[in-house]
Amino acid sequence: MLSQRIMWIAWPAFMVACVLEFLVFALVDPQDLHWFGQPMGLSRQGVYTVAFFVFWGITMVSSGLTTLLAKSPFEVNRCPMPVGDRPEGCSKQDPC
DSSP states (O other): OHHHHHHHHHHHHHHHHHHHHHHHHOOGGGGGEEETTTTTSOHHHHHHHHHHHHHHHHHHHHHHHHHHHHHHHHHHHHSSSOOOGOOSSSOOOOOO
């Protein structure tokens, strides 16, 4: 289940990062970019690569938050311990 959730996060984020990369660099020349008033110091390909991973990281955070908020109350509140080892106050529902 964990690998499936990771793919729910990584794959859509990858696709959105690709679209953002196309849109941003269709309008912006990487050689015209400046960082704190200084030229970037990276090649065009370097700027494309760094920007892609920044876009991917930001969209993975967004997808991750969506996945986290999509959890059911049962998933959030269930006790992961076996029935005999549960402390007082731990949910009495069996773990999946």
